[in-house]
Amino acid sequence: MESNCTSDRIIFVVKEASLLDQGSQGKQSIYQLEQEISLLSQFEHENIVRYYGTNKDETKLCIFLELAPEGSLLNLYRKHKLLEPQVSEYTRQILNGLSYLHGKHVIHRDVKCANILVFENHIVKLADFGLSKVSFISRVTISFKGSPFWTAPEVVNAVYRKNDCYGLAADIWSLGCTVLEMLTQQHPYPQYEWMQALFRIGHGELPFVPDSLSIDARDFILKCLQVNPSDWPTARQLLDHPFVKSPLHPFIGPASPRANGIRP
Known part of the structure; x- marks a missing residue:
């Protein structure tokens, strides 16, 4: 409540x-x-x-x-179509938050637009840490937590095997799904029920990433959506990706930064 x-x-x-x-x-x-x-x-x-x-x-x-006056990113994209420069800026901030958490060996375990809050000056913040877990060895014992459509293959397979664990990189897959969610205004695997989605995720099937997205946006998402967790970049590494390092252009609308922008 x-x-x-x-x-x-x-x-x-x-x-x-x-x-x-x-x-x-x-x-x-x-x-x-x-x-x-x-x-x-x-x-x-x-x-x-x-x-x-x-x-x-x-x-x-x-x-x-x-209190987040603007609600969550989910509320925001349901009201207004987010432009790619906006999504780039929000993604950069989410990565900053994840990099901080992972530096403390904390896995969020439920990264998605509904759990990212929007504040004044278009600052976004990670929220809802009820499912988060601390792992001092960068691994946690298995438990099927989080939201199915954003869940990493490593997590799905760990739960079904009941003899494995997963680590910090699980948040990176969820981040890729979250960026895709912002750009398409729907959760990943929208054509499937949640159990069907889990089955396909566990078998390494990626969500559909539209060709209409920019080269940098597609590359960023696909770098996050690596089936093998050892191939996932860290949050700190992703902060150097062109998608989040590109200059922020002014844009108009309730979700836009002020005229002088969030970052120079």
């Missing part, structure tokens, strides 16, 4: 989980919120949603986070 509050001129969002619900779903909600609190309280980065604190009483556990 989420609600918005204002205190001392700070507008924030409240996420809460009931402590009275002892069913499996209720316990999972509490666990995920505690996981989010544990991680966010350690983070300080311009592209990670800001954590303000928690409150717990006999009935509920609450976490206070900064």
Whole structure:
């Protein structure tokens, strides 16, 4: 459950989980919120949603986070078609956030437009860390978490084998799917139900990447969508890709940066 509050001129969002619900779903909600609190309280980065604190009483556990006035990237692209320069800028910021997380051995595990929030001056921030995991050896034990259409083959196959694990690079596949989502205004594998999509992902079938995208955009997405995890570039390496290093051109619309742009 989420609600918005204002205190001392700070507008924030409240996420809460009931402590009275002892069913499996209720316990999972509490666990995920505690996981989010544990991680966010350690983070300080311009592209990670800001954590303000928690409150717990006999009935509920609450976490206070900064409010994103523009909602998520999912809300944004449903209202306005995102131009490639916009997607490039948002991708650069997402990569900055992922590079920070991976430097702390944290896997987000649920990168998608719905979990990326849009703030003033067109800053975007990674949010929803309930599924995130810390791995001090850059690997985590298997668990089928995240959203099916954005899930990496390594994760799908690890779950089905029940004898393997996956690492930081799983976020890179999800990032490629997220960039594709922004540019096509739909989630990857839209022609399939989620279980069909998982089957195809597990067998190494890539989502459709339109030829209408620019050369740099297609190359960036396809570099992320490597079936072999050892072939995935790191977030830091991807920050040097031409798709995110190209100059940002002014564009008009609710999702556009101000006239002087976000970056010079």
